[in-house]
Amino acid sequence: MKCVDLFAGCGGLSLGFEKAGYDVLAAFDYWQPAIDVYKENFTHPIFNQDLTNEIEAIGKIRAYPPDLIMGGPPCQDFSSAGKRDITQGRADLTYHFANIICAIKPKWFVMENVEQIKKSHILTDVVEQFSNAGYGLTAVILDASFCKVPQARTRFFMVGHLGDSHNQLTNTIRKNLSEKQMTIRDYLGNQLGVELYYRHPRNYNRRGVFTIDEPSPTVRGVNRPVPKGYKLNTCDPVDADLEKVRPLTTIERSYIQTFPSDFKFSGTKTNLEQMIGNAVPVNLGTFIANAIAEYCAYGAINDSLFDDIMPFVLPNKTLNRMSY
Template identity: 55%
Template sequence: MRVVDLFAGCGGLSLGFEQQGFNVVAAFELWVAAIKCYEANFTHPIFQVDLSDTQAAVQLIKEYRPDIIIGGPPCQDFSHAGKRVEAKRALLTDSYAEIISMIKPICFVMENVARAQKSNAYASARAIFKKAGYGLTEIVLDASLCGTPQKRKRFFCFGMLGKEDGFALNSFTSRQAKKAMTLRDYFGESLGFEFYYRHPRNYNRRAVFSIDEPAPTMRGVNRPVPKGYPGHPNDAAPITPDMHVLTIEERGLIQTFPKTFQWVGNKTDVEQMIGNAVPVNLAKYVAQTVEIALKG
């Protein structure tokens, strides 16, 4: 099955689908830093393309004869990190849907933050998918129940031509783990620390976590412990002078990228790529569901 990845970022979705045995033949992205990182880790081509120009994009994508299109249109406009306004970037959700409707792959996967499901932008994209003849399975997955040691909730829309809505719901839900995966479950004793600091959005939230729980969502910002950190009653341990702060490499591993993955770019860009990425194991879990549906 030939797969193309739109809004590919550094390649979390691509890698998960490749690990499941799908043939990813091309990727498309606008952000130069992410393109350079993607190129360092994959053998197929990635193109710098503004996918909001859907007509031009379709001509390029068509050349790769995709059976499946995957992708996560930029989600900042829906995320907690943004101002919760649907601005210009939310229109890229429509662009994604229009590309699907023009190319008509057998199936597609669209990924976004959990809150995107209730957005006007998704409602518009959904109408385009339905008009094009796709049955849709829509679900919010918690990565910690899908092979990833991180409490990260993401919305997936899996569409397939000629199917009923909800066609793959059982495949998604029945295979989930019964308990959330912790860092210790995933890494064993290899990390070398028991507690770590993760900078909160504000001091109403905890910042110290234990490896005996799933990590919180990896965000695009990673800061050292500030001098004035007041502590939080729900912190897993008191702050100490040698409190561990996750490195770029550790954050990539928590996103289930392999140790061999090369993080190319400056620190700010790489942190942003990691924060934006679909965890590889979550992508693989979705790819397994796609495979089950295709075999069915």
């Protein structure tokens, strides 16, 4: 299947789909540091394109044309790491993504975002827009640690298939989830050379020290050293020796995002931390890509029982109805 990646960043979603056997033809982004890294790692072109200029973007995308368009519109306005202010403008990029999809009408699309988008009227709006354009939609919330990623990163995915019914991929996705969360040791063994590491909490009521025998918390766009005078939280491992605890390096954090060791990163530390934190974990992209490929090959597994509203797949593999 031929694909185009919008809001591609440094290429986590592109690489994930390539690993699943998809043919990524081109990518689009508007942040030059990420574009520079993308160019170092892929042979197809990436365009520095403002996707709010829909007419220009649509013209470039149609030149390929893709069977599938994927993308993660920047999510800071929804994110729990941000101010959750959807009036700031970045959330509008979700509308631009939807407008581009509905203008080009690929057979498939994949949209990724943070879990908090489910609380926004913007999701309601684009669900209606996609449905009116003839897409059958499957919407899921996935914990990446159940999808071969050593990170408890919870993300929203919406998959659209032109001319199909809603929820057709739900059971396939549920079936493919791992029975248990993947830990850092499961994925990297002892490669990091540490048993404990520091990840700066949003506030000091939360833990900051983690073990490699659990999934990493969400990799964010900031990475800070252990502060002087940091005191162990009651949630931290009781035997942690802060003299021996360090934060993961930038490249180690890319491994947690399941970028391979031969993926080339260049640029300032600040920019690299940001693009790695913003990326879709490579293996999470592959998980979604494999679900689509399996559906294309075999069809829906036990047609979904839900016709009127879309279910969300939760990390514990239960279904939860949600009204928009």
